[in-house]
Amino acid sequence: MAKSPLAAVHDDHGGHHIHANSMYVKTAGILAVFMVLTIAAAQIDIGHILTKPLGLSHQVGYWVNNVIAVGIAGVKTYIVVMYFMHVKWASSLGKLFALMGFFFIPVLFSVWTDFYFRQHEPVAHWYNNDYVESATPRIIGSTDGAKINPGEEGTQNRIPKSVW
Amino acid sequence: MSHAAHGDEFNVLKFQYEDMDQQNDSYIVGMWTFLVTEVMFFGMLFLTYSFYRANYQNDWFKAHGELSWQLGGINTANLLFSSFLMATAVRQAQLKNRMGVLMRLGGVLACAFVFLGIKYVEYSEKYAHHLFPGPGFAPEVSHFQGANLDHVQLFFGLYFAMTGLHGVHVLVGILVIGALGMMWFKGKKIVTEDYIPTELVGLYWHFVDIVWIFLYPLFYLMPNPSAGSGGGSH
Numbered sequence: 001m002a003k004s005p006l007a008a009v010h011d012d013h014g015g016h017h018i019h020a021n022s023m024y025v026k027t028a029g030i031l032a033v034f035m036v037l038t039i040a041a042a043q044i045d046i047g048h049i050l051t052k053p054l055g056l057s058h059q060v061g062y063w064v065n066n067v068i069a070v071g072i073a074g075v076k077t078y079i080v081v082m083y084f085m086h087v088k089w090a091s092s093l094g095k096l097f098a099l100m101g102f103f104f105i106p107v108l109f110s111v112w113t114d115f116y117f118r119q120h121e122p123v124a125h126w127y128n129n130d131y132v133e134s135a136t137p138r139i140i141g142s143t144d145g146a147k148i149n150p151g152e153e154g155t156q157n158r159i160p161k162s163v164w
Numbered sequence: 165m166s167h168a169a170h171g172d173e174f175n176v177l178k179f180q181y182e183d184m185d186q187q188n189d190s191y192i193v194g195m196w197t198f199l200v201t202e203v204m205f206f207g208m209l210f211l212t213y214s215f216y217r218a219n220y221q222n223d224w225f226k227a228h229g230e231l232s233w234q235l236g237g238i239n240t241a242n243l244l245f246s247s248f249l250m251a252t253a254v255r256q257a258q259l260k261n262r263m264g265v266l267m268r269l270g271g272v273l274a275c276a277f278v279f280l281g282i283k284y285v286e287y288s289e290k291y292a293h294h295l296f297p298g299p300g301f302a303p304e305v306s307h308f309q310g311a312n313l314d315h316v317q318l319f320f321g322l323y324f325a326m327t328g329l330h331g332v333h334v335l336v337g338i339l340v341i342g343a344l345g346m347m348w349f350k351g352k353k354i355v356t357e358d359y360i361p362t363e364l365v366g367l368y369w370h371f372v373d374i375v376w377i378f379l380y381p382l383f384y385l386m387p388n389p390s391a392g393s394g395g396g397s398h
Binding site (some may be wrong): 016018019021024025027028031035038039041045046047048058059061062063065066069070072073076077080081083084085086090091093094097098100101102104105108109111112115116 | 184186188189191193196197199200201202203204207208210214215233239240241244245248250251252255258260273280292359363366367370371373374377378380382385386388389390391
């Protein structure tokens with residue numbers, strides 16, 4: 001099954017596809033169209049357009065603007081990865097590795113949940129804990145010296161607001 | 165290996181691989197593993213950006229008005245064209261057309277230098293306006309329509325950090341593409357007989373393009389978060 005390592009491989013393709021030049025031209029053309037779309041979409045204040053006829057908050061249109069901008073960037077990335085970087089024709093293993101980096105981006109952005117829920121801190125009943133005497137309240141964003149758990153002296157775990 | 169043993173004999177297929185498919189796959193998976201780390205490297209900065217952008221939407225919108233979307237747009241088109249040239253350079257490498265590769269790599273290098281030149285113009289203008297973050301940060305307050313200057317400084321901090329890191333990648337790209345071009349120029353068999361080195365450099369260059377695809381709308385084309393103005397990105 002294994003070819004002799006000394007046998008030089010001179011088959012036509014050498015294990016790769018050679019694509020027509022037109023494929024690269026078309027890909028570049030589509031990317032250029034999306035680039036123009038990004039710039040054009042950014043010139044339109046969608047919030048301004050939506051506010052009056054639909055009675056929506058300006059913020060809705062603002063987020064539509066943002067989703068369009070990042071969405072187009074995502075589509076452009078997909079096209080570059082698939083066609084310029086040849087992932088469309090890669091082996092399953094190659095596809096898996098190419099996908100992996102982009103899989104970790106949403107994982108990374110799940111840190112947002114911490115950012116969001118932190119606004120509800122401090123949650124009082126978390127710290128009314130009779131079982132753990134050494135429990136020190138972790139107060140984020142509190143004014144200095146504020147005590148959530150009266151009688152507790154320990155403040156060593158307190159994270160000053162400046163960190164956040 | 166026979167290459168070492170006989171000097172002038174060159175085997176494209178290295179002894180540890182069964183066939184070209186397996187060898188090419190190994191190289192490409194290895195390159196993508198590196199690119200995954202790069203995606204996460206830049207991803208961290210994009211995450212930081214999104215936190216502060218969400219917190220200081222209005223002030224960042226006012227700060228972004230200092231950036232020229234026209235210059236950024238020229239650079240976007242420039243990088244797109246260079247990516248196209250790089251992709252076709254890989255095709256020429258597959259066809260073993262030495263002159264075709266050299267001309268396209270030269271074009272990619274020219275685009276990269278134009279990119280850095282435009283970036284230099286932008287940076288020096290920001291520097292002259294005291295917009296570089298740090299002790300020297302002392303902008304013309306009237307430019308920012310009452311924005312909190314600490315938030316403006318954060319904006320320029322991330323602007324310089326993210327476009328700067330991207331610029332470093334362009335610089336590294338110039339070195340790597342230059343080295344690759346030199347090997348093609350000298351007719352080194354490692355590049356002329358095997359398209360993979362050219363393909364891997366191409367993958368890196370396309371990645372640099374992808375980072376800019378996100379940097380451009382996020383920094384140069386912000387929509388207006390507050391009602392009452394019909395203006396778009398500027």
